[in-house]
Amino acid sequence: MRLDQTRVRKTVRAKAGAEEGTTEEDGFEKRLAALKGKTRPGEGAKAAKRKAKKDKGSVESIYDFSNEVVYYEGGPSTGDVATNVALGFTLVWLPLTLASIGRKLYLKYKITDKRINVISESPFAQSEEDIVYENIADVVTVGRGVGLWGDMVITCKDGKKVELRSLDKFLEIKAYILDKVEKAEAANEEGKSKGF
DSSP states (O other): OHHHHHHHHHHHHHHHHHHHTOOHHHHHHHHHHHHHOSOOTTOSHHHHHHHHHHHHHOOOOOOOOTTOOEEEEEOSOHHHHHHHHHHTTSGGGHHHHHHHHHHHHHEEEEEESSEEEEEEEOSSOEEEEEEEGGGEEEEEEEEETTTTEEEEEEEETTSOEEEEEEEETHHHHHHHHHHHHHHHHHHHHHHHHHOO
């Protein structure tokens, strides 16, 4: 009989605590809600800092791309597609084959005397990216296909990286871009030294 009384007392205490809102489970729910916060993804403190840094560091410049002279215009290398299709008959190479066919169909590169333009016209996402020579920090190339074509990564001064995959004449294009970057930096230095 004594055992039953203790069980009843414990049950009553737990129910009394639940009515007052002081149970451990209730406190846990409050702490969990505080940790989750009321912000949606991308609107928290980190996102606010990122946005402030981006707004502070970037001043949109207006560039005039009229009368530009085209140095190179085209898509990825045909040799890249041919090699990947030839190796695509092995099931292991099939994803790389599909990726190279997609690049050939949907990517277009245009390199002029004023900018580098990368256009993606895939059915899933269309985008166009312009890189002005004065914003380029570094250009890195890697030869592929026994050096007949290569990949290029352009690093901008704001840290953004743009890939140009399977370029024909990639070494000539790299030299052209680096020459234009040097000229743009020289023009910026000359403009700064003149003063007002």
